[in-house]
Amino acid sequence: DTEVTQTPKHLVMGMTNKKSLKCEQHMGHRAMYWYKQKAKKPPELMFVYSYEKLSINESVPSRFSPECPNSSLLNLHLHALQPEDSALYLCASSRGAGAGEREQYFGPGTRLTVT
């Protein structure tokens, strides 16, 4: 099973709302990632968790707050977003972060629209 699931598939939120995106994998992977993808662009890395610890934060604004409750789950908490944050948010996982373990498997994404 190489499946990464994400909920919800679509989300529309106002600039004052608080919402969360969820990601789950049951492949025993120990690294999980959040990416943001704008139309016609490659994914941009936002956060990396390795063994449930935040390893990388790519200078993402604090209105995005990641959380890794356990090795299978990854959340992205959203608060006071701006319209330019509208994008496809992708979750991915890999066996680990070391050499030979970096093959990433992606979820279907959450299409976020900020109004």
Added chain:
Amino acid sequence: AQSVTQLGSHVSVSEGALVLLRCNYSSSVPPYLFWYVQYPNQGLQLLLKYTSAATLVKGINGFEAEFKKSETSFHLTKPSAHMSDAAEYFCAVSPRGGTGFQKLVFGTGTRLLVSP
């Protein structure tokens, strides 16, 4: 720093024709190389990967890619295009070795258009 270049933001082929999508990397040490496909409003799906075991790598859906060190290339091919192959294709690299986390670096993508 690692980088990857995909030549051609759009490639158009007829159904049944050869598909060739180009990818070149820049590093002195051959990295790990990946091709991903993204259908509209979906996530990325791994097509194939190069890890050094073989220079010709076969992937899913009839795609294959050949690693050529002398040309620093990892071009993706399929002998006969199908309408269902129309999608965005991303080449990506990850450094070989090193300590700590190494990011996956994506190319800018190539949109494959298939006409009947």
